[in-house]
Amino acid sequence: MAMAGKRPPRRPNLQAATRVVNKADGAGGASTSKRSLGDQWRAYLANHRRVARESLQGLFKVWLASAMTWLVIGIAMALPTMLYLILSNASTLSGDWDGKPRISIYLQESVSEADGRGFAQQLLADELVVAVDYVSPSAALAEFTQRSGFGDVLRSLDRNPLPAVITIEPGVSQTGQLKPLVARLEAEAMIASVSFDLAWMERLFAILDLAERFVTALGGFLALGVLLVIGNTIRLAIENRRAEIEVVKLVGGTDSFVRRPFLYLGFWYGLGGALMAWVLVGASLVFLSAPIEMLLASYQGDFLVIGLSGGESLLLLLLGSGLGILGAALAVGRHLRQIEPS
Amino acid sequence: MIRFDQVSKRYPEGREALSRVNFDIPAGDMVFLTGKSGAGKSTLLKLIIVMERASQGQVFVQGTNLNRLARRNIPAIRRDIGVVFQNHQLLFDRTVFENVALPLTIAGYQPREVGRRVRAALAKVGLGDKEKQLPIALSGGEQQRVGIARAVVNKPSLLLADEPTGNLDPGLSAEIMNLFEQFNQVGVTVLIASHDLALINRMNRRQLLLHEGRLLEDRPPATLVATDLRGGL
Ligand SMILES: Nc1ncnc2c1ncn2[C@@H]1O[C@H](COP(=O)(O)OP(=O)(O)OP(=O)(O)O)[C@@H](O)[C@H]1O
Numbered sequence: 001m002a003m004a005g006k007r008p009p010r011r012p013n014l015q016a017a018t019r020v021v022n023k024a025d026g027a028g029g030a031s032t033s034k035r036s037l038g039d040q041w042r043a044y045l046a047n048h049r050r051v052a053r054e055s056l057q058g059l060f061k062v063w064l065a066s067a068m069t070w071l072v073i074g075i076a077m078a079l080p081t082m083l084y085l086i087l088s089n090a091s092t093l094s095g096d097w098d099g100k101p102r103i104s105i106y107l108q109e110s111v112s113e114a115d116g117r118g119f120a121q122q123l124l125a126d127e128l129v130v131a132v133d134y135v136s137p138s139a140a141l142a143e144f145t146q147r148s149g150f151g152d153v154l155r156s157l158d159r160n161p162l163p164a165v166i167t168i169e170p171g172v173s174q175t176g177q178l179k180p181l182v183a184r185l186e187a188e189a190m191i192a193s194v195s196f197d198l199a200w201m202e203r204l205f206a207i208l209d210l211a212e213r214f215v216t217a218l219g220g221f222l223a224l225g226v227l228l229v230i231g232n233t234i235r236l237a238i239e240n241r242r243a244e245i246e247v248v249k250l251v252g253g254t255d256s257f258v259r260r261p262f263l264y265l266g267f268w269y270g271l272g273g274a275l276m277a278w279v280l281v282g283a284s285l286v287f288l289s290a291p292i293e294m295l296l297a298s299y300q301g302d303f304l305v306i307g308l309s310g311g312e313s314l315l316l317l318l319l320g321s322g323l324g325i326l327g328a329a330l331a332v333g334r335h336l337r338q339i340e341p342s
Numbered sequence: 343m344i345r346f347d348q349v350s351k352r353y354p355e356g357r358e359a360l361s362r363v364n365f366d367i368p369a370g371d372m373v374f375l376t377g378k379s380g381a382g383k384s385t386l387l388k389l390i391i392v393m394e395r396a397s398q399g400q401v402f403v404q405g406t407n408l409n410r411l412a413r414r415n416i417p418a419i420r421r422d423i424g425v426v427f428q429n430h431q432l433l434f435d436r437t438v439f440e441n442v443a444l445p446l447t448i449a450g451y452q453p454r455e456v457g458r459r460v461r462a463a464l465a466k467v468g469l470g471d472k473e474k475q476l477p478i479a480l481s482g483g484e485q486q487r488v489g490i491a492r493a494v495v496n497k498p499s500l501l502l503a504d505e506p507t508g509n510l511d512p513g514l515s516a517e518i519m520n521l522f523e524q525f526n527q528v529g530v531t532v533l534i535a536s537h538d539l540a541l542i543n544r545m546n547r548r549q550l551l552l553h554e555g556r557l558l559e560d561r562p563p564a565t566l567v568a569t570d571l572r573g574g575l
C-alpha cells in the first residue's frame with residue numbers, strides 16, 4: 001500500500017514509549033502473519049488450556065450453583081446407569097442358560113438304569129430331539145450335593161430320593177412346536193413327570209429384553225434432559241457475558257474463539273455431572289449390594305453384585321462430557337450469532 | 343486504505359443514513375469525520391469494521407471489497423483495525439491489563455509477548471502504573487485511554503475512533519488527540535469521528551463533513567489553514 005507522502009512513517013524524535021510499541025515490527029503491518037506457525041500453534045494450545053482452566057475456576061467461584069447443576073445432571077445420569085446395572089446383573093444371573101429350551105424327564109423310581117438309557121436312545125429317533133443326556137440317580141445325587149451344599153442332609157437319608165433324569169435338547173425352540181412332544185412324553189408309562197422350562201425362561205428373557213429397551217428409552221429421555229439443562233445453563237452464561245462477547249467480536253475474535261469458553265463450560269458441567277452420577281451409583285451399590293447378595297445367596301450359592309467396570313465408568317464420563325459439549329454447542333449455535341456489536 | 347464508492351446505507355427501519363458517499367483515504371493519512379448529530383458518522387465507521395453492510399455502493403478497506411466479504415472473514419479484517427468506540431468500551435470485571443490484552447489473546451500471542459506489548463501500550467497512553475486496577479477505579483479520561491491502548495496494542499494499520507473525546511474536558515481532549523497524532527506519525531492511518539469543531543480545526547487535518555448522510559465537503563488541510571488565515575485577517 002502506498003503511504004501518503006506528507007508524513008514519513010517514522011520520525012526519530014518520538015517519545016520513548018512509541019519506540020517500544022513499534023520496535024518489533026513496522027507500524028501497521030498485520031503482525032499476526034509475522035509469527036511462525038509453531039508459535040501460533042503453541043499460543044492456540046495455551047489459549048485452550050487457559051480457557052479450560054478459567055471456565056473451571058469460574059464454576060468453582062460460584063460453587064453452590066455449580067454443584068446444583070452437577071447434581072441435577074448427576075441424578076439424570078445415575079438413574080439409567082443404575083437400571084443398566086440391575087439389568088446386567090440380572091443377565092449374569094440367567095447367564096448359565098444358553099437360550100435353548102430343555103425338556104427334563106423324571107423317570108419312575110422303578111425304572112432300571114439300563115432301561116432308562118435304552119429309553120433315552122429311543123428318544124433320539126424322534127425328529128424333534130437333537131440330543132439326550134441320561135443322568136442316573138447316583139450321578140444326580142452327586143451333582144446336587146456338590147451344587148447345593150445340602151450334602152449332609154442327603155447323606156443322612158437312608159436312600160437316594162432323586163430320580164433318574166433324561167434331559168432332551170430339542171431341535172426347535174418355539175414352545176408351540178414342542179407341545180406335542182411334551183404331551184407324547186407325558187403319556188409314557190416309564191415317566192413320572194416332564195418339566196419343560198422353556199416358557200418361564202422365554203418370559204424372563206422377554207422381560208429382560210423389554211427392560212433393556214425401557215432403560216435405553218429412559219436413557220435417551222434423560223440424555224435429552226441433560227442436554228436441555230446444560231443448554232439452558234450455557235444460554236444464561238452467554239446472556240451474562242453479552243458485553244464481553246460484543247467487545248471480543250469487535251476486536252476481531254473469531255466465532256471459535258468466542259465459542260470456546262462456553263464449550264469448555266459445557267464440558268465441565270457434563271464431566272462433573274457424570275462424576276456425580278458415578279458417585280451416586282457407587283453409593284447406591286454399597287447401600288444395596290449386601291441385602292441383594294444375602295437374598296440371592298439363599299437361592300443359589302454365591303452371587304456378587306457387579307458394579308461399573310473401569311471401561312463402563314470411563315464410558316459414563318465420556319458420555320457426560322460429550323453431552324455437555326453437545327448441549328453447549330447447541331446453545332452457542334443458537335444464541336451467539338445473535339450477539340453482534342451494535 | 344479506505345475507499346467509499348457511491349456508498350448508501352439505509353437501516354431496515356428508517357431513512358437513509360448515508361447516501362452516495364465517495365472518498366478515498368490513503369494509507370498513513372489522518373482524517374476527521376465531522377457533522378451534526380445524526381449526520382451518519384457512526385454509520386460510516388460501522389461500515390468500515392463491517393458492523394453494518396452497505397445497502398448500495400462499495401466499501402474497500404486495504405483493497406478488500408467488504409461487500410463481498412464472507413461472515414467468517416470479518417474477524418481477520420477487524421483484527422487489523424483498532425477501534426475506540428464510546429459504547430463498546432471496557433469489561434468491568436477484568437483488570438486494565440486484561441482489557442488491553444484482549445486483542446492480543448485473540449490474535450494468539452504468547453503470554454510473554456502479550457505482557458510486553460500491553461505494558462508498552464499502557465505506557466504510551468500514560469497508564470503504566472494502572473495495569474492491575476479494575477476500570478471502575480479509573481476516571482472517565484483514564485478509561486478512554488485504556489480503550490485507546492486496547493485499540494492500538496495489536497499495532498493495527500488503521501485506527502478508528504468515534505467521539506473519542508466525547509465527554510472529556512478540553513485539556514484531556516487535546517491530550518488524546520495528541521496521542522492519535524503520535525500513532526499517525528508512526529504510519530497508522532487514523533479516522534476520527536467528532537463534532538468538537540474547535541479541536542478539529544486546531545489539528546489542521548483533512549476533514550470529511552457529513553450532512554444528513556451526504557458528504558458535503560472534503561477539505562484538505564492546506565485549504566483549512568488558508569481559511570483560518572483569512573478569518574484571522
Ligand atoms: N441501528 C439503527 N437503526 C435504524 N436507524 C439508525 C440506526 N443507527 C443509526 N440510525 C439512524 O441513522 C442516522 C445516522 O446515525 P449515526 O449514528 O450514523 O449518526 P452520527 O453522525 O453518528 O450521530 P451522533 O453524532 O449523534 O453520534 C440517524 O438518523 C439515525 O437515527
Ligand SMILES: [Mg+2]
Pocket residue numbers: 383384385504
Ligand atoms: Mg455517532
